[in-house]
Amino acid sequence: MSKAVHRHFKLFKPYGYLSQFQTNAKHEVNKTFLGELYDFPEGTMAIGRLDKDSEGLLLLTTDGKTSYKITGTNTQKEYYVQVDGIVRQDAIDALQNGVSISHKSETYVTKPCKVFELEEAPDFPERAKKIRDERHGPTTWLSITISEGKFRQVRKMTAQVGLPTLRLVRVRVGDITLEDLDMGQVAELNTL
Structure with missing residues (x-):
């Protein structure tokens, strides 16, 4: 066989x-x-x-x-995330330590993860649907590496610390x- x-x-x-x-x-x-x-x-x-x-x-x-x-398993997944606004260190600390998000109508605390601000915007192709224009205020790119994957987890995490996600691109799995x-x-x- x-x-x-x-x-x-x-x-x-x-x-x-x-x-x-x-x-x-x-x-x-x-x-x-x-x-x-x-x-x-x-x-x-x-x-x-x-x-x-x-x-x-x-x-x-x-x-x-x-x-x-x-x-x-706990395979790492890394995302580059463009968020609305300027990121403060306390927001990065909160994301790294775990934040409360809703998952399946319950409150879930995310596992600790790696988060840092990217020094420059990544060179991705233009998105089919324009995100927004510079006149609407500053944006920041973060690298967020998680080892779990709840529904829309990264978007919920950034929203929880007052930084709505504008663009999310997964760049690595394992x-x-x-x-x-x-x-x-x-x-x-x-x-x-």
Whole structure:
């Protein structure tokens, strides 16, 4: 009996795409799905998700065990987050130590994480939908690295410290980075 050969991919998910291949939900019938970016093999699944408004590194696999191994452990996920306003040190300290967010109608305190301000804005491609213009005030880019993944967690965390997220781009999962990918581009990986 031969062992199944699984395939693994990394994708630079653009803004506006859902992290799935199809839906039965009537309200999502006109949405844009991952299968429109690349001809993935049957049985491919996203490992974790990025919401429609988020961009960046999305891992995909045909192996459910690999998917579980990454989502079911403390694998680090790093995000570059553009927030509204100037970031004060007390906000960074609060994010690093854990903040209370709502999750499934309950209060959840996030685990300690790594947070720092980026010295300069990252060089990402323009987003399809303009974020806003400079005249609306200053923005700051942060690096936030978490080892959990509650629904819209990073957005809820920054909002909790008075810094609404304007743009969120995942740049790393474990040792795999967004490097060498253009927006919407897919690369096949030997292993995950």
